[in-house]
Amino acid sequence: MYVAVKGGEKAIDNAHRLLGSERRGARDVPEITIAQITEQLKLGVARVMAEGSLYDPEIAALAIKQARGDLIEAIFLTRAYRTTLPRFGYSLPLETNDMAIERRISATYKDLPGGQILGATFDYTHRLIDFDLAGENAPAAPHENRQGLEPAPHVTGLLDDEGLIEQNAAPSDTPPRDLTREPISYPAGRDLRLQNLARGDEGFLLSLAYSSQRGYGSSHPFVGEIRIGEVEVAFFAEELGFAITLGRVQLTECEMVNQFKGSSKEPPQFTRGYGLVFGQSERKAMSMALVDRALRAEELGQDVVAPAQDQEFVLSHSDNVQATGFVEHLKLPHYVDFQAELGLVRQMRREYAATHSDVTLKEAAE
Amino acid sequence: MTQSSPSQLPDTSARRRAMAAFAEATTDELLAALDPIEAAHGATDLRRPEAGLVMLRGRIGGDGNAFNLGEASVARASVCLATGEVGHAYVLGRDVGKARLAAIADALWQASATREHIEATIVQPVESRLSAARSDKAARVAATKVDFFTLVRGEDA
Numbered sequence: 001m002y003v004a005v006k007g008g009e010k011a012i013d014n015a016h017r018l019l020g021s022e023r024r025g026a027r028d029v030p031e032i033t034i035a036q037i038t039e040q041l042k043l044g045v046a047r048v049m050a051e052g053s054l055y056d057p058e059i060a061a062l063a064i065k066q067a068r069g070d071l072i073e074a075i076f077l078t079r080a081y082r083t084t085l086p087r088f089g090y091s092l093p094l095e096t097n098d099m100a101i102e103r104r105i106s107a108t109y110k111d112l113p114g115g116q117i118l119g120a121t122f123d124y125t126h127r128l129i130d131f132d133l134a135g136e137n138a139p140a141a142p143h144e145n146r147q148g149l150e151p152a153p154h155v156t157g158l159l160d161d162e163g164l165i166e167q168n169a170a171p172s173d174t175p176p177r178d179l180t181r182e183p184i185s186y187p188a189g190r191d192l193r194l195q196n197l198a199r200g201d202e203g204f205l206l207s208l209a210y211s212s213q214r215g216y217g218s219s220h221p222f223v224g225e226i227r228i229g230e231v232e233v234a235f236f237a238e239e240l241g242f243a244i245t246l247g248r249v250q251l252t253e254c255e256m257v258n259q260f261k262g263s264s265k266e267p268p269q270f271t272r273g274y275g276l277v278f279g280q281s282e283r284k285a286m287s288m289a290l291v292d293r294a295l296r297a298e299e300l301g302q303d304v305v306a307p308a309q310d311q312e313f314v315l316s317h318s319d320n321v322q323a324t325g326f327v328e329h330l331k332l333p334h335y336v337d338f339q340a341e342l343g344l345v346r347q348m349r350r351e352y353a354a355t356h357s358d359v360t361l362k363e364a365a366e
Numbered sequence: 367m368t369q370s371s372p373s374q375l376p377d378t379s380a381r382r383r384a385m386a387a388f389a390e391a392t393t394d395e396l397l398a399a400l401d402p403i404e405a406a407h408g409a410t411d412l413r414r415p416e417a418g419l420v421m422l423r424g425r426i427g428g429d430g431n432a433f434n435l436g437e438a439s440v441a442r443a444s445v446c447l448a449t450g451e452v453g454h455a456y457v458l459g460r461d462v463g464k465a466r467l468a469a470i471a472d473a474l475w476q477a478s479a480t481r482e483h484i485e486a487t488i489v490q491p492v493e494s495r496l497s498a499a500r501s502d503k504a505a506r507v508a509a510t511k512v513d514f515f516t517l518v519r520g521e522d523a
Contacts, residue, residue: 055422055438056460086418088440088456093423093432100500102507116512145508148501154428168430176423176433190426191433198424198435232386233438235420235456242378245386246420246440247458253428276424278436 023068037061046279047071051320052078053199055249055278076321092234092243096253097154099229106155107223108257114152119228155225156255156272165257165270186312193295193315198277200318202284208308209290217294217306220259221273228252228280252277254285258293263301271300384475384484387492388468389457396467399487403480408448409470415443415462441465451476
């Protein structure tokens with residue numbers, strides 16, 4: 001018999017009211033502001049923008065506040081928000097070569113045009129808790145070098161003369177596929193894969209990247225270049241008939257170069273993996289570049305033997321909003337399903353007991 | 367199709383430069399410059415200011431084919447002045463009020479009577495503010511550039 005179950009509205013209302021109160025925390029502690037989050041928790045904001053797939057620091061910060069610091073919940077809120085807005089169109093491709101550099105390093109070339117620029121990095125810190133930050137904190141003014149920066153062209157262009165580094169295909173006019181408009185079908189092109197990875201979960205990509213380094217899919221990567229900085233957004237407005245600048249966005253770009261011994265399709269050379277992420281998000285950009293390269297296995301004539309090389313495995317499990325939805329739905333009421341399964345298991349146990357006379361099973365007391 | 371400008375089509379690169387400044391201007395900067403101009407108050411909406419999304423594209427490998435990176439929120443507006451000039455604006459963020467002011471600035475920039483004023487009170491000040499901020503930032507970043515040196519061996523000391 002099917003029994004419809006209703007109820008819980010009052011409990012749900014009160015739970016949400018309690019959530020609002022708990023979110024605020026102790027009332028004698030000042031309430032956190034959106035500006036404090038965008039300015040002082042910038043890397044958290046960057047992660048929510050990247051995986052929420054929406055460049056909007058204020059929305060990301062508000063989502064972080066609403067989610068009480070749960071970044072995946074904040075990403076979920078951001079994704080939900082973006083579905084409420086109409087899309088005006090597509091930007092022209094962002095030109096990362098023209099980036100206003102905030103950080104730029106290469107692990108493959110010591111002396112390169114534009115130099116090694118460390119920027120504001122956690123690298124080379126000792127990872128000791130800084131108890132000074134527990135109180136009011138007035139950091140020393142940064143040093144300045146008024147000579148400024150020299151132009152910093154992409155590192156991967158430097159060895160191109162010898163053909164030692166694989167070349168990217170020249171840009172074509174074919175518009176890239178868009179996974180927000182059509183479901184991914186396999187095999188997926190590199191454009192779709194990069195779109196998926198750019199919004200994919202940092203932790204998932206980090207673990208896959210790590211697995212590829214540890215031997216699950218051979219990879220011998222070097223950081224050709226990491227660069228962080230602002231890039232202008234250009235948009236072709238139909239009503240104007242020309243492209244205009246909408247403002248600037250901060251991006252992190254990573255180019256990995258991987259030693260490649262060659263295959264039936266390609267000569268020995270360095271192949272490339274690419275990562276591009278909203279905001280300052282170096283770990284994500286590096287992971288994305290490693291996974292991008294791993295996913296190119298088939299195209300480069302390598303055997304697909306490891307999880308990181310398996311398109312369908314990677315692309316269909318990278319999205320933390322989908323993942324959390326499916327995992328967390330298990331906590332919603334499944335009373336009827338479970339009753340049905342109880343009946344089924346009882347039935348199987350009766351059959352089992354009938355064919356195994358040496359085993360006595362306790363009959364359910366009901 | 368919207369006819370964006372009357373017969374004397376202004377030089378596109380100059381207008382693009384001005385529109386980039388409007389997009390980077392703060393609401394206060396726009397208000398301060400536009401408020402004294404009478405024509406700014408008579409602007410009517412051709413398209414109501416609205417917030418939406420633009421899908422940002424990157425390039426595979428930094429220089430290859432395009433791919434869709436993720437969206438950005440964008441506010442846009444289109445206005446028409448009593449004198450007929452049409453102004454448009456697309457700016458990053460969801461500030462539709464600012465988008466409308468930027469569209470008014472674009473329309474006034476196209477009118478010969480007010481272009482000088484808009485250049486002097488918005489375009490130039492915003493450009494110098496941005497350029498100063500850019501070089502301040504570049505100076506701080508440049509101080510973190512690595513200077514490699516070769517360790518001097520004992521015999522040279």
